[in-house]
Amino acid sequence: LLSMITPLGWLERVPTYKDQQEKLSSKDLSTYGFLGYPLLQSADILIYRASHVPVGEDQVPHIEFTREVARRFNHLYGKEIGFEEKAEEAIKKLGSKKSQLYRELRTAYQEGGDDQALASAQALIDEQQSLSLGDKERLMGFLEGGGKMILIEPEYMLTPASKMIGLDGQKMSKSYNNTISLREAPNEIEKKIRTMPTDPARIRRTDPGDPKNCPVWQLHAVYSDDKTKEWVEHGCKNADIGCIECKQPAIESILKELKPIQERANHYIDSPDVVKSVVAEGCEKARKLARDTMRDVREVMGVNF
Structure with missing residues (x-):
């Protein structure tokens, strides 16, 4: 399901893809499986709705990639029916001057990546005491390009020694x-x-x-x-x-x-029986989390049958 919303260019710019193409040049890596495996790893993270992922320093770009995938999914499928129309109605409630300011700040952020504009627009929304909570959430979602959060954007966790060198001087792999x-x-x-x-x-x-x-x-x-x-x-x-x-x-x-x-x-x-018991218990917990996520994902994508 995630492969249908992930641009090919995102996969091609994953650093590990380029790195292994260079270092494993003797192998044919021009396959769908090799190009797409970072997305499979992202799915493993997103399906359990992990908020933090312990990784090595070299995997930080991959967590950023996972965040992009989650953000795109939420942007495409996390909006209520008629979201944009309702957001436009909420903008009108700001009044003419503040509506114009909101639109200018939104354009500056979405088209120019201006973080200061984002912060100013968020502050503008927070100041509106007369707006309902629903309208504020719509304005925030319209501003940030999102809606309801279905998939969590995970953060990476690093240790002081987050990159382990291999026996040959490359990263250990x-x-x-x-x-x-x-x-x-x-x-x-x-x-x-x-x-x-x-x-x-x-x-x-x-x-x-x-x-x-x-x-x-x-x-x-x-x-x-x-x-x-x-x-x-x-x-x-x-x-x-x-x-x-x-x-x-x-x-x-x-x-x-x-x-x-x-x-x-x-x-x-x-004690192999102890290992089997621990694995079985963990698998059952993981299955429940995965089932809940897949239910929500299929529902918003309209494939819940």
């Missing part, structure tokens, strides 16, 4: 085969980090380097304390430490963080 999994064996984690590329300038042990040119430094930025980071930065720039020495604190910190996670995971690995 299964598509690039550069990940460390949460349940990976300690010896495999150590092997992966020890073989990570480092600053190309450090050909020999005595060559100074720059941490900013080394993907291992990005791991230190996430996992190491200030004292360790100072030691790494000074040691790298002055060639006081080698790359293997630099990697060791990162290895130890990652293993330390993953240990309790893996211990908790082992409990569930040994």
